[in-house]
Amino acid sequence: MGTIKLINRRARALAIQNMRKLLTKYSSDNTIPGFVWFILVITLGTVLRLAIAQRGYNFDITSYRIVADIAAGGGNVYAETQRYNYGPVWFYILSFLDYLPFPASDPLLSLRWKVTSFLSLTDIAIATCLYRWYGLKIATLFFLNPIAIIITGYHSQFENLAIFIALLSVKTIDHNENHLSYSTLAGLVLLGLSLSIKHILFLFPLWLAFKNNRWRDKLLTICIPYTFFLATFLPFLPEGADGILNHVFLYRSFSNAPFWFGSAPGVIVDKIPVFLLFLGTLTLLGLVLRSKKPLDSLYLYTISLLVFSSAIANQYLAICIVGISVHSNFMYLLYTIAGTLYLLASADGLHIEFFQHYLGSNGNSSVIGYQELIFLLFLGLVLQLINKESKNQLIHLCKKQTRYIRNEIMAQIKSSW
Numbered sequence: 222m223g224t225i226k227l228i229n230r231r232a233r234a235l236a237i238q239n240m241r242k243l244l245t246k247y248s249s250d251n252t253i254p255g256f257v258w259f260i261l262v263i264t265l266g267t268v269l270r271l272a273i274a275q276r277g278y279n280f281d282i283t284s285y286r287i288v289a290d291i292a293a294g295g296g297n298v299y300a301e302t303q304r305y306n307y308g309p310v311w312f313y314i315l316s317f318l319d320y321l322p323f324p325a326s327d328p329l330l331s332l333r334w335k336v337t338s339f340l341s342l343t344d345i346a347i348a349t350c351l352y353r354w355y356g357l358k359i360a361t362l363f364f365l366n367p368i369a370i371i372i373t374g375y376h377s378q379f380e381n382l383a384i385f386i387a388l389l390s391v392k393t394i395d396h397n398e399n400h401l402s403y404s405t406l407a408g409l410v411l412l413g414l415s416l417s418i419k420h421i422l423f424l425f426p427l428w429l430a431f432k433n434n435r436w437r438d439k440l441l442t443i444c445i446p447y448t449f450f451l452a453t454f455l456p457f458l459p460e461g462a463d464g465i466l467n468h469v470f471l472y473r474s475f476s477n478a479p480f481w482f483g484s485a486p487g488v489i490v491d492k493i494p495v496f497l498l499f500l501g502t503l504t505l506l507g508l509v510l511r512s513k514k515p516l517d518s519l520y521l522y523t524i525s526l527l528v529f530s531s532a533i534a535n536q537y538l539a540i541c542i543v544g545i546s547v548h549s550n551f552m553y554l555l556y557t558i559a560g561t562l563y564l565l566a567s568a569d570g571l572h573i574e575f576f577q578h579y580l581g582s583n584g585n586s587s588v589i590g591y592q593e594l595i596f597l598l599f600l601g602l603v604l605q606l607i608n609k610e611s612k613n614q615l616i617h618l619c620k621k622q623t624r625y626i627r628n629e630i631m632a633q634i635k636s637s638w
Contacts, residue, residue, distance in 0.1 A: 255357050262357075263348065266364040267341050273374030274337045276571055281536075282333045282377055285315055289332060292316040299454075299461030299468070306472040308417035309453050311379055314339070333377070340373045343381045347543060350388055355547060362546035367561040369542045375571060378536035379419060384523065384543060386415040387422055391515045394429065401438050409442060413449025420450070421540060424500070425522050428507035429515060474532035480599060481531070483592035499531040520544035521605075528599045533591045535569050545601065552601030559597060563589045 284304040289312070291301050298305050298312050305312065318335040325331040344364060352360035363369065372378055393408030401409075412429075415422055430442040454465050478495035489498070506525050510518060524541045527533070538560050545553035566576035566589075580589055 258357055259348075259352050259360060262361045262364055263345055266348075266370060267345070269365075269370050270337065270341045270344070270374035273371060273571070274334065274377075276375055278329075278333050279376065279569065282329065282336070285336060285377075286329045286332055288312045289315045289319040293319060297457055297461045297464075299457050299464035301464075303464070303468055306468050307419050308450060308469070309457065310414065310418045311382075314382075336377045337374060340377060340379060340381060343379075343385055344369060344373055347381060347385050347388065350385075350392075351543070351546065354392075359546055362549060363543055366542050366546065366557060368557060368564065369539050371561070371564045371571060372536050372539035376536045378539075380421055380536065380540050383415045383419040383421055384540070386411055386418060387425070387519060388516075388543070390415060391519045394515050401433075401441055406441075406445065409445040410449055413446035416446055416450040417453045421526065422519075422522065424503050424507065425519065427504060428511070428518050428522055431508050431511035432515070432518075474534055476532055477591060478531045479533055479591040479595040480528055483596065484599075495531040499529050502529045520547055521602075524598065524602050524605075528595055528602055533595065535564060535567060538564070538594065541598065545598075548605050550601055550604045552597055552604055556594060556597040556601060559589050560594050563594060 284302075287302055288298055288305050291298050292312050293316060298309070315332070315336070318339055319328075319332055321335060323331040323335060325334065348360045348364040351363055369381070373381065390408045390411035393411065394405050409426075409429075412422065412426060426443050426446045430439040433439045433442055454461075454469075457465065473496070476495060478490075478499070481490050481495045481498055485498070503522075503525060506521070507518075510521055513521065520543065524544045527537055527541045530537065545556065562576060562580060564570035565573050566580040568577075
């Protein structure tokens with residue numbers, strides 16, 4: 222009987238242990254319940270993107286229609302329009318989307334919905350990567366970020382596609398940062414593809430090269446992406462040479478430089494072109510942050526690119542969303558809130574009258590403009606970069622000063638008559 226009781230106790234203990242393992246397994250983000258939440262997040266975010274698309278469209282969609290028509294007629298996009306400032310990959314995608322059947326008879330409206338749907342799928346792909354790498358929380362912060370929703374749903378700009386390819390590229394490189402293996406070479410080719418989609422990562426090969434120990438590896442890290450990028454233009458030469466030079470390589474957006482004009486001393490911005498300040502700062506940051514892992518460097522690059530840029534437009538506000546989702550902090554939260562309000566009111570955004578009444582209609586006259594947004598993002602970047610000890614000291618100092626100010630206010634209130 223004693224033996225039977227011992228066996229029964231061991232069986233019960235084993236059953237309890239297995240049940241605990243099962244509960245632990247099914248409570249994690251990477252199992253069925255977490256995946257169900259992820260599907261709900263994707264469904265909600267996609268519906269919001271498509272709902273915002275009903276608000277209308279802007280200049281970019283009409284440009285896409287022009288480009289798609291030129292490509293459909295077998296023309297040279299770079300020779301026939303000034304309204305295309307990127308590598309050729311995107312107009313290949315536009316041609317493919319335009320070819321797909323769609324119920325709408327209006328060619329412009331049809332292409333508009335196809336582009337929004339395609340970019341929503343791109344956001345889903347990014348969210349899926351974040352879910353697999355970091356879990357449900359980070360994926361949700363990205364996919365339900367209102368700025369990302371508005372830029373994809375209304376602006377229909379494709380920075381997210383370039384960032385998605387860059388994520389795949391850097392994830393391939395991530396484990397081979399000290400030598401150029403075949404997977405690293407493949408990652409560098411993917412980085413060249415990202416540049417060919419939209420060259421927002423035009424200095425990132427340099428950031429990666431700083432991490433290499435040998436000059437041969439540094440040169441290959443720089444040359445492979447840029448060579449791939451340049452090679453994509455070869456089929457459009459010589460007829461499109463002028464267009465490629467003037468509308469791609471020499472193209473400059475609004476030189477509003479919110480960080481430089483809002484924060485830098487006048488003696489600097491008066492003497493040095495803001496574009497050179499932008500390039501120099503981004504290059505220096507790549508050197509200073511060379512010890513970071515490539516994936517973290519990518520997140521820091523996208524945030525720094527936006528902070529120190531010589532030109533900002535509405536669609537650029539979404540470039541940093543993946544980075545600030547992975548490294549979320551209070552200032553990044555304020556940036557998201559303020560950026561959402563700005564896009565709701567902006568004349569180039571959703572132009573909702575209620576928000577325009579209180580906030581104004583553009584970055585020059587509204588309560589919230591590019592300078593305020595970039596300053597919040599800059600503070601978030603500072604918080605992200607300072608070490609934990611310094612961050613605790615800063616928080617302690619802020620709390621101390623807050624208590625001091627509160628005590629002074631209370632003393633003034635309680636002053637005798």
